[in-house]
Amino acid sequence: MTTVIHRAKWVMTGPGQWLENGAVVMEHGQILKISKGYVKNGTGKEIDHGEGVLMPALVNAHTHLSLSALAGKVPVSAGFSVWIRSLMSERKSMMEEEMLQAVHGAVVDLKRTGTGLLGEFGPHIPVAESIEAAGLWATVWFELLGNDQVIAPLPPDSQRIHYAYAGHAPNTTSPSLLAKIKKTDIYANKPFCMHLAESEEELEFLETGKGTWADLMTAAQIDFSSWKCFGNRPVELAFKQGLLDTGTLAVHLLEVTPREIELLAKSMCRVCLCPRSNWTLHGKIPDIETFLKAGINPALGTDSLASVTSLNLFDEMKFIAEHYPGLNPDAILAFATVNGATALGQPERGLLKPGNQTQMIYIDSDAKNPGQAAEELVSGDNLKVRFVAHRGFA
Numbered sequence: 001m002t003t004v005i006h007r008a009k010w011v012m013t014g015p016g017q018w019l020e021n022g023a024v025v026m027e028h029g030q031i032l033k034i035s036k037g038y039v040k041n042g043t044g045k046e047i048d049h050g051e052g053v054l055m056p057a058l059v060n061a062h063t064h065l066s067l068s069a070l071a072g073k074v075p076v077s078a079g080f081s082v083w084i085r086s087l088m089s090e091r092k093s094m095m096e097e098e099m100l101q102a103v104h105g106a107v108v109d110l111k112r113t114g115t116g117l118l119g120e121f122g123p124h125i126p127v128a129e130s131i132e133a134a135g136l137w138a139t140v141w142f143e144l145l146g147n148d149q150v151i152a153p154l155p156p157d158s159q160r161i162h163y164a165y166a167g168h169a170p171n172t173t174s175p176s177l178l179a180k181i182k183k184t185d186i187y188a189n190k191p192f193c194m195h196l197a198e199s200e201e202e203l204e205f206l207e208t209g210k211g212t213w214a215d216l217m218t219a220a221q222i223d224f225s226s227w228k229c230f231g232n233r234p235v236e237l238a239f240k241q242g243l244l245d246t247g248t249l250a251v252h253l254l255e256v257t258p259r260e261i262e263l264l265a266k267s268m269c270r271v272c273l274c275p276r277s278n279w280t281l282h283g284k285i286p287d288i289e290t291f292l293k294a295g296i297n298p299a300l301g302t303d304s305l306a307s308v309t310s311l312n313l314f315d316e317m318k319f320i321a322e323h324y325p326g327l328n329p330d331a332i333l334a335f336a337t338v339n340g341a342t343a344l345g346q347p348e349r350g351l352l353k354p355g356n357q358t359q360m361i362y363i364d365s366d367a368k369n370p371g372q373a374a375e376e377l378v379s380g381d382n383l384k385v386r387f388v389a390h391r392g393f394a
Helices: 065-070 080-093 096-112 128-133 175-187 200-208 212-219 234-240 258-267 275-282 288-293 313-323 329-335 338-343 370-379
Strands: 003-014 017-027 030-036 045-048 053-056 058-063 115-122 137-144 161-167 192-196 248-252 270-273 360-363 385-388
Touching: 003 030, 003 370, 017 370, 053 370, 058 248, 058 313, 058 338, 065 080, 065 096, 065 115, 080 200, 080 212, 080 275, 096 115, 096 128, 115 338, 128 137, 128 161, 161 175, 175 192, 192 234, 200 212, 200 234, 234 258, 258 288, 270 288, 270 338, 275 313, 313 329, 313 370, 329 338, 329 370
Parallel strands: 003 045, 003 053, 058 115, 115 137, 137 161, 161 192, 192 248, 248 270
Antiparallel strands: 003 017, 017 030, 053 360, 360 385
16 A cells, blocks of 8 residues: 655644644545654655645535526525525526536536535535546435425435435425424434524514515415414524434524524534625624534535635635634634534544545645634635645545
């Protein structure tokens, strides 16, 4: 077996964990050793990547790749319900070949900007082939919405792609179907996922059974008259229904109170935030500081190209750094690495640690110390990122 030593001026093994003049020893994709300074390699190969940063590949915990062809084609400033209606209309008018090409381009861009693992939600067209071809890893959730229905068997997992079922959201998926999906995922030992507390329209619908979202559901011919969920806020409802636990990933959580954040912490569910998408569609951003104070370690997602200009997690981290200046850069890096990997049930992919099979990326930098390096990663412009390839692991 060929051993490869990857060297760099700075090695970030995990958020806040830095080695100067570090070395990562790998063999067939597995980390054997991490050290500071010189490591004897015998007949193996040595690669000195330079004065920059070697770190785990990023984790984009919430994407909608199958919506990539809608980039720039859906109005984002006329309200969430208008955006949804336009999205549904545009999606129906598109040819599958055009959508598949857009998916492929989006996956290539994900890798180009440093993402190695992603959580794909939907999808409305096949995405696995593009993800596999790029050498990325993914959890792919097939979303269900509407009323009770038969749940077909999932495709078999591949080495890189794990499949599970998701409920779209409590304002689009009946309580009985959400419970059925959750039970199905538990039985199959799969993670459950859903959008939760994303919009004011969702709040109004669940509290009253009326409003613009009720009109949208009626137009979509989804009969919600028998749903026993009204008179509740989204997080409270999900908590009452037993949908929140360590096997659940809740996405967005924009419309939450401090008390509801405490409920989320009590449930120990995983959380994924999508600040840029929230800002674009709702003019609001999640209360990250309160999540952290409650002991919740959020993952980070970009959502879709129908609501953001890029799937680049460095762009997402920069947005957070600009809007939450009190956050430590290492904490922001955690959102896009170990927190995301943990949320997707693969924590080993978010840390460089002996025994892990973790993809790595290298970023050019002239940082003089770890603090400066972390600051550059979350706030820098036009970062030069590349994947580190090695035997057995693209």
